[in-house]
Amino acid sequence: MPDRSVINALFPQDLPEAADWPRRYPPRRLPAGAEVTRFAPSPTGVLHIGGLYTAAVSRALAHQTGGVHLLRVEDTDQSREVAGAAGSFIRLLEAFGLSPDEGASVAADAQSRTDAGVRGPYLQSERREIYLSHVRDLLRRDMAYLCFCDKDQLAANAQAQRASRSPLGYYGRWAACRTLSDSEVEDKLTAGTPYVVRFRCPHEFPGRVRIDDRIRGSSVMQDNGNDVVLLKSSQETAPLPTYHLAHVVDDHLMGVTLVVRGEEWLSSTPLHLQLHTALGFPIPHYAHLAPLMKAEGPSRRKLSKRKDPEAAVEYYLSAGYPPRAVRHYLSGLANARLMDLPTAQALAAPVRIHEMRPTGPLVDLPKLNSISREYIAALTANEVHAQLLSWAADHDTDLHTALTADPRLARQAISVAQGTGAQIRKDLTRWSDFRDRFGFLLPSLAPQHPASDDERFDGLAPALVHRIVKDFAANYQHSDNAAAWLDQIRAVAKRHGFAPDTWHWRQNPDHYAGPPRQVAGVIRVCVTGAERSPDLFAVAQALGEQEVRRRLTLRT
Numbered sequence: 001m002p003d004r005s006v007i008n009a010l011f012p013q014d015l016p017e018a019a020d021w022p023r024r025y026p027p028r029r030l031p032a033g034a035e036v037t038r039f040a041p042s043p044t045g046v047l048h049i050g051g052l053y054t055a056a057v058s059r060a061l062a063h064q065t066g067g068v069h070l071l072r073v074e075d076t077d078q079s080r081e082v083a084g085a086a087g088s089f090i091r092l093l094e095a096f097g098l099s100p101d102e103g104a105s106v107a108a109d110a111q112s113r114t115d116a117g118v119r120g121p122y123l124q125s126e127r128r129e130i131y132l133s134h135v136r137d138l139l140r141r142d143m144a145y146l147c148f149c150d151k152d153q154l155a156a157n158a159q160a161q162r163a164s165r166s167p168l169g170y171y172g173r174w175a176a177c178r179t180l181s182d183s184e185v186e187d188k189l190t191a192g193t194p195y196v197v198r199f200r201c202p203h204e205f206p207g208r209v210r211i212d213d214r215i216r217g218s219s220v221m222q223d224n225g226n227d228v229v230l231l232k233s234s235q236e237t238a239p240l241p242t243y244h245l246a247h248v249v250d251d252h253l254m255g256v257t258l259v260v261r262g263e264e265w266l267s268s269t270p271l272h273l274q275l276h277t278a279l280g281f282p283i284p285h286y287a288h289l290a291p292l293m294k295a296e297g298p299s300r301r302k303l304s305k306r307k308d309p310e311a312a313v314e315y316y317l318s319a320g321y322p323p324r325a326v327r328h329y330l331s332g333l334a335n336a337r338l339m340d341l342p343t344a345q346a347l348a349a350p351v352r353i354h355e356m357r358p359t360g361p362l363v364d365l366p367k368l369n370s371i372s373r374e375y376i377a378a379l380t381a382n383e384v385h386a387q388l389l390s391w392a393a394d395h396d397t398d399l400h401t402a403l404t405a406d407p408r409l410a411r412q413a414i415s416v417a418q419g420t421g422a423q424i425r426k427d428l429t430r431w432s433d434f435r436d437r438f439g440f441l442l443p444s445l446a447p448q449h450p451a452s453d454d455e456r457f458d459g460l461a462p463a464l465v466h467r468i469v470k471d472f473a474a475n476y477q478h479s480d481n482a483a484a485w486l487d488q489i490r491a492v493a494k495r496h497g498f499a500p501d502t503w504h505w506r507q508n509p510d511h512y513a514g515p516p517r518q519v520a521g522v523i524r525v526c527v528t529g530a531e532r533s534p535d536l537f538a539v540a541q542a543l544g545e546q547e548v549r550r551r552l553t554l555r556t
Contacts, residue, residue, distance in 0.1 A: 447529025
């Protein structure tokens with residue numbers, strides 16, 4: 001181990017001691033059994049629905065125990081960082097009602113980063129001083145060492161390991177710098193040779209280690225035998241630590257008691273246990289979530305950002321799924337018993353970690369559609385109006401303009417979309433459905449007048465269509481009585497030779513111009529622009545007499 005003065009010279013002169021940081025971040029005072037969890041994404045791309053799932057589960061596990069959930073942005077791999085990704089993560093968490101109790105946040109106006117909480121900063125690139133203190137401490141105690149191997153040497157190691165079918169890594173006879181003498185280290189430093197700091201693995205020949213996981217139970221894995229990099233190259237202006245060191249230090253100082261993370265980190269857990277031990281930190285509980293899966297024929301595969309649009313969290317917002325319905329669905333992926341409950345009940349129920357399975361849950365959009373449809377149908381008209389308006393403001397400018405142009409008519413349209421009493425409608429699965437199915441109720445989104453030969457007129461002769469529309473318009477009475485209003489359609493049907501009802505038409509089809517539904521269909525297409533719609537009387541009441549009359553015409 002190099003002299004202490006040599007080690008100290010590698011770091012800022014005023015760097016705090018590792019023991020100073022626990023005094024700055026003292027233990028939390030929480031109720032017995034309270035869990036502190038974290039969501040710690042890396043800003044290297046779009047937020048995956050699996051990330052939102054992780055955040056939802058870890059937040060629920062903290063809150064239901066009276067604990068704390070925090071957000072930490074792990075941006076130490078700055079070569080892969082995507083500009084704006086961290087801000088996007090924070091915005092999406094807020095949109096889905098999963099804001100942390102403390103952690104990173106982004107101001108909506110200037111996209112400037114701020115912190116909420118006394119254990120920040122919560123952006124790892126701003127915690128470099130903390131990590132340097134702990135790296136220096138490990139070097140002083142000979143639990144880490146300087147490695148001067150360049151890229152060519154590391155590539156030659158890897159080639160030799162592949163040729164000999166040895167595990168890849170920096171260990172044993174391939175760990176050339178592990179056994180450098182103090183004088184050799186000092187000579188390289190004097191020569192200005194770049195270096196990284198590596199962890200001195202405590203096992204030259206790793207054995208087995210027991211891993212306790214809150215989801216998977218107890219299992220035995222091969223222990224870590226690799227001298228991993230803890231601090232990146234000294235050639236960098238301000239070298240940052242690797243994920244392995246940074247997250248262990250942060251979880252300890254932030255008081256995290258339960259680490260909820262993806263299954264992909266399970267294989268690194270032996271190394272993380274070694275780092276906790278080397279740093280003198282208590283080991284938190286772990287819960288490794290199985291990845292979200294997708295059915296592909298008879299098999300299953302991981303949900304992929306590249307192949308599956310529903311893998312991106314932004315997809316659910318832009319498609320118009322209500323955030324609470326999505327959260328309900330994610331809770332159901334964690335605990336199947338929650339899937340078929342009403343949304344309010346499901347979100348109020350605890351997420352039980354012992355009910356989570358080590359096999360990946362299947363992302364099933366038809367099930368999400370069902371949950372979302374039931375959720376929207378249970379909302380009041382005012383709630384539908386508020387949520388639809390909020391969604392349209394960001395995702396459908398024309399719809400938002402139409403909804404705000406005449407608030408009374410907008411609420412009438414929503415009432416038609418919802419139905420009443422025994423006629424509650426469940427036509428809306430997502431907010432994006434509203435324009436296609438009910439946008440015709442808003443004047444600015446009204447359909448064009450159809451031509452008399454429009455194919456939606458069920459094959460009726462254009463001249464007959466023209467006579468039907470002209471007759472209905474000329475004799476139209478805007479009644480608030482459903483029976484009286486519908487009698488007008490029956491009267492037009494009778495005057496133009498249509499059967500009085502379907503039964504008579506079926507008995508003698510050659511005697512009539514057609515069944516009465518065809519006349520209603522002509523009026524429906526003129527008024528709504530569609531062959532199918534909510535009850536025509538309800539539509540007419542929502543539109544009002546003037547708008548109904550305006551639509552009772554054909555394009556020449």
